[in-house]
Every structure is written in C-alpha cells, then in structure tokens.
Amino acid sequence: MGITHTVAGERFHFADLRTLLAKASPRRSGDELAGVAAAHARERVAAQLALADLPLKAFLQESVVPYEDDEVTRLIVDTHDAGAFAAIGHLTVGALRDALLAGAVDPAAIASGLTPEMAAAVSKLCRLQDLLLIAQRCEVVTQFRSTVGLRGRLATRLQPNHPTDDEAGIAASLLDGLLMGSGDAVIGINPATDNLPQVMRLLQMLDAVIAHHDIPTQSCVLTHVTTTIEAMARGAPVDLVFQSIAGTEGANRGFGITLALLDEARQAALSLRRGGRHVMYFETGQGSALSSGAHHGCDQQTLECRAYAVARRFEPLLVNSVVGFIGPEYLFDGKQIQRAGLEDHCAGKLMGLPMGVDVCFTNHAEADVDDVDSLLTLLCTAGCNYIMGVPGSDDIMLGYQSTSFHDALAMRRLLGLRPAPEFEAWLQRMGVFAAEAPQLAAGVPARFAQLLEQA
Known part of the structure; x- marks a missing residue:
C-alpha cells in the first residue's frame, strides 16, 4: 500500500x-x-x-x-x-x-x-x-448477577489480594471493600500461585461469602485458564473464567493460550449455568506482544486493539486494560499512561466491549498518585464501566499502585455516579449505603459489626 x-x-x-x-x-x-x-x-x-x-x-x-x-x-x-x-x-x-x-x-x-x-x-x-x-457515546452493558455498564453507573472490581493467599487477610480486605461499596463488577483475587488446591479453596471461600450474604456480584480467581478448566472439572464454583490476552497468535502462545482453549473454557463455564452468557473476564495491556517478541513490527496500541478482537469473540462480562502495569519500557511516564488508558477505553468501547481500566503504575515508572487521579477522573467522565478497588490503592501482592475503595467513592460523589443497580439495592438493604442515596451510611452497619469483632 x-x-x-x-x-x-x-x-x-x-x-x-x-x-x-x-x-x-x-x-x-x-x-x-x-x-x-x-x-x-x-x-x-x-x-x-x-x-x-x-x-x-x-x-x-x-x-x-x-x-x-x-x-x-x-x-x-x-x-x-x-x-x-x-x-x-x-x-x-x-x-x-x-x-x-x-x-x-x-x-x-x-x-x-x-x-x-x-x-x-x-x-x-x-x-x-x-x-x-x-x-x-458508547454504552456497553453486560450482566451476570449484577448489571455492569449502564449510563450513570460506575462499578468496581474488589481486589483483595494477599502475598501468601492468607484467607484471613483476604477476608479482611474483602470486608473493607464491601463496607465502602466496592465489588459490584466482580470480587477478583490474583492468587500468589497457580496451585490448583489453593485456587479451589479461594473459589470456595468467595462463593461462600457471596451466598451467605446474598451479594449480587460474581467471583473470579485470576489464575491461568487451564487451571480454571481443571477446577471446573473438579466441581469448583467458578463464576467467571479469567485470562490475559494479546493481539497476536505468538503473544497469546506466550501466555499459554489459543483461541480454541478459550472457547473450551467458555463452554465449560456456560455449562455450569451460574449466570448468563457473559462468563469471561479478560485483561490486556499495551506492550504485551512486544515483551514476548511477537509484535510483527506493529505499534503496541494497534496490537492492543487486536486483543479486543479476541475478547469480542467470547462475549465477556468484563474487559480491562491494565494500562500502566507492564512498566516504563512500554509506557514511560504518567503522560504516556494517561494517553494509553484513554485510547484503550475508547477503542474497546467502539468495538463493543465492556471496558474497564486498571488505572495503575509500577513503582519504577515516572508516575505518581496525581497521574492516577487525573486519568481516573477522565475515564469516569468518559463512562468507564469499572475500575479497581485495592485496599489503600497499594497492591501488596502484585507490587504496584492502583485505585482504592475511596477513589470509587470520590468519583461517584464527584460525578453523580452510582453502583450497579442490584448491588446498590443490596448496599442499602445491608445498611452500608444510606437509604435512597448513593453514599455511605453513618457508622458500621449492624449486619457487619459482628464480623468486625471476629476479625
């Protein structure tokens, strides 16, 4: 040409x-x-x-x-x-x-x-x-137990990671997030290892919490797709299947996946009939193809959009760009991270995807919390489906900086946004949010006081 x-x-x-x-x-x-x-x-x-x-x-x-x-x-x-x-x-x-x-x-x-x-x-x-x-202008709505992506709504992934997968530590972060209105997109744990028995224990723990409190959300343990397939075969309560994906076959093989494998996982999750047809959760990020030597001379943003074609094929509940996670070799500073995050969100939405963004940076990047605040505010203005909720914004397991439970509350208050409708009704019913108002109720809800004492 x-x-x-x-x-x-x-x-x-x-x-x-x-x-x-x-x-x-x-x-x-x-x-x-x-x-x-x-x-x-x-x-x-x-x-x-x-x-x-x-x-x-x-x-x-x-x-x-x-x-x-x-x-x-x-x-x-x-x-x-x-x-x-x-x-x-x-x-x-x-x-x-x-x-x-x-x-x-x-x-x-x-x-x-x-x-x-x-x-x-x-x-x-x-x-x-x-x-x-x-x-x-792009509204992309998906549904499992909660409905994500409606106009005027901002959902969160509650991310209670722990460096040793300690269940008490995870439970403490989980309770902290729920008490601040986070978790309507998904309660998602990055496990410290891909150890199958531990992954199954985490899945069972999350399922028990959701069932006991009748929380209108879904769970996910962000392990490799092959581990999730095996967990499903052994009867684990899997809501969403997670996988990192990229925009070329070579980069996906670097992740240990093919399109056929993703289809196998989706069919297995659908067979469990735990929700609707949206049973996949994908994460992407500019630079992944280059990092695996599979970029074919293309620029990283074009390849990022090609990853969205992979995601689109499997009708996911959630997709998010982990925009600053790969490091300054690919997005050097806060300015480049900001531009990339807005590009990813816009291009993904144009392709019909339910886009969220992990507004984040690694500790060796030329970025700080002011850059996070700027990108976060711009994304929420643009209708981003969901963001991350990390205790104190510092993920102590993955070792990077993201957004906190407080950040979601601030954006909801600043821009008049509300949680997913089913989750908002639950928050009000449980006394976490004030009745008929998208803000925290005064004091600790009685339904949670005993849990805090036990912790």
Whole structure:
C-alpha cells in the first residue's frame, strides 16, 4: 500500500498500513524500543494526515499481521460484519472520527463492522477530549448477577489480594471493600500461585461469602485458564473464567493460550449455568506482544486493539486494560499512561466491549498518585464501566499502585455516579449505603459489626 505525504515541502513515505499506523501513533517508549515509532514530530504529523485521508475499505485489503501466519488475523477477517460496515464503508478514517464526534453514527450499530485496526486508527487521530466524547457515546452493558455498564453507573472490581493467599487477610480486605461499596463488577483475587488446591479453596471461600450474604456480584480467581478448566472439572464454583490476552497468535502462545482453549473454557463455564452468557473476564495491556517478541513490527496500541478482537469473540462480562502495569519500557511516564488508558477505553468501547481500566503504575515508572487521579477522573467522565478497588490503592501482592475503595467513592460523589443497580439495592438493604442515596451510611452497619469483632 505505499503512501507518500508532504508536509511543509518535506516528503514522507510509508511503505504499508502497518508502518503508517505505527508512525501515526502518539509517542510512547514501547514503540521506540521496538524501532517502529516516528523519528520526530514532523513524521508523526505526516502519518496522521495520511491516515486521516485513508479510506476505511483499505483496512479490508491489507493485514498488519499476515493472515496465513496468525489466528488472530484470521479471526478478524473471517468474522468481519460486512452489513454493519456498510453504513461507514464510504468514509475515511478522519471522516469516521468526525462522524463519531458529531453523533452522526451510532457506535453500537457499527461496532461489529469495525476491525481493530480501524478503531486504532481513529483513536490515533483524537485529542484526549475526543477520546472522552466518543467513548461517552458508547454504552456497553453486560450482566451476570449484577448489571455492569449502564449510563450513570460506575462499578468496581474488589481486589483483595494477599502475598501468601492468607484467607484471613483476604477476608479482611474483602470486608473493607464491601463496607465502602466496592465489588459490584466482580470480587477478583490474583492468587500468589497457580496451585490448583489453593485456587479451589479461594473459589470456595468467595462463593461462600457471596451466598451467605446474598451479594449480587460474581467471583473470579485470576489464575491461568487451564487451571480454571481443571477446577471446573473438579466441581469448583467458578463464576467467571479469567485470562490475559494479546493481539497476536505468538503473544497469546506466550501466555499459554489459543483461541480454541478459550472457547473450551467458555463452554465449560456456560455449562455450569451460574449466570448468563457473559462468563469471561479478560485483561490486556499495551506492550504485551512486544515483551514476548511477537509484535510483527506493529505499534503496541494497534496490537492492543487486536486483543479486543479476541475478547469480542467470547462475549465477556468484563474487559480491562491494565494500562500502566507492564512498566516504563512500554509506557514511560504518567503522560504516556494517561494517553494509553484513554485510547484503550475508547477503542474497546467502539468495538463493543465492556471496558474497564486498571488505572495503575509500577513503582519504577515516572508516575505518581496525581497521574492516577487525573486519568481516573477522565475515564469516569468518559463512562468507564469499572475500575479497581485495592485496599489503600497499594497492591501488596502484585507490587504496584492502583485505585482504592475511596477513589470509587470520590468519583461517584464527584460525578453523580452510582453502583450497579442490584448491588446498590443490596448496599442499602445491608445498611452500608444510606437509604435512597448513593453514599455511605453513618457508622458500621449492624449486619457487619459482628464480623468486625471476629476479625
């Protein structure tokens, strides 16, 4: 597809779609590490101008990763919805961005007609406010025991991790989160190991808590999908199947998965009939394909969007970008993390996914809590489905900084957001929230006082 574009008398040539997308991507350390980034701002602007003029039909004629070499590419091509695409097939990338901003296109109607590369291209042309406005127009609702993604709602994943999987420590964090209104998206534990008996004990513990208190939420132990499959075979009470996913076949093999394996896990979870059809929970993050040497010369944001094609195939309840978790090699500082988080949320929503974001950073990144607060506020303004709830915002097992139970309360109060409706009614019934008001009740609810004494 070679494209040449001239800016202020200087000519720039882009050999193919993969190169054009990479050069048009806003600056980030991972693309520079991979050697695919624009050499300077002039080349980046030239690539963005050329990309804006590129017809959307061009994305159906060229793949950034060869079809014959990659099952993710085959998934994208073979499942493309030509009917949904027909409504926008006459547009360029720039014209689609304009139509989305103007409200002239219904995002839900075109989602299945967008390839990941189209969604990535649109987001590369957007300012931050554009990413907010476009994402805010996208409502993606999923349901298990609670309903996540409704307008005016902000859910949380209650993340009570413990460095030794100590059940008393997990229970203390779990109670802390529930008393502050967290947990409506999922109560999800990252186990310290993939030890099957321990994973099953954690699943049984969470199931017992949810059943005993009749909590309208779902549980997940974020172990490898093969461990979850074996746990289900042994009768474990699995609500959601978790897996980290990426945008190329090679990167997914680095995670130890294939599309067939994910389908096997989904079918096993559906057979348990514990909820509806949304039984999968996926996490993604820019840079995962590069870290496994499976990026095929693509930029990391385009490959992140290709991971969303994998997620879309399995109708997940939850998807979240763990945006700052991989480290500064891929997103160097708070500015790059902020841009990436908003891109991920917007592109995922455009593709019809129930997007949440783990607003986070590792301790060796050039970022701090002010960067977290800024990105968190922007995402909640844009309609992010859910965020993380970590005790004190410091995950002592994974060793990174995220968002706390207090952060969710602050966003709900600041922006007038409410928890998932079923969970909000439970919080009020239990005396955690004041009756008919999305705020904490005064004092410790009587239903929980005895539990605190026992702890």
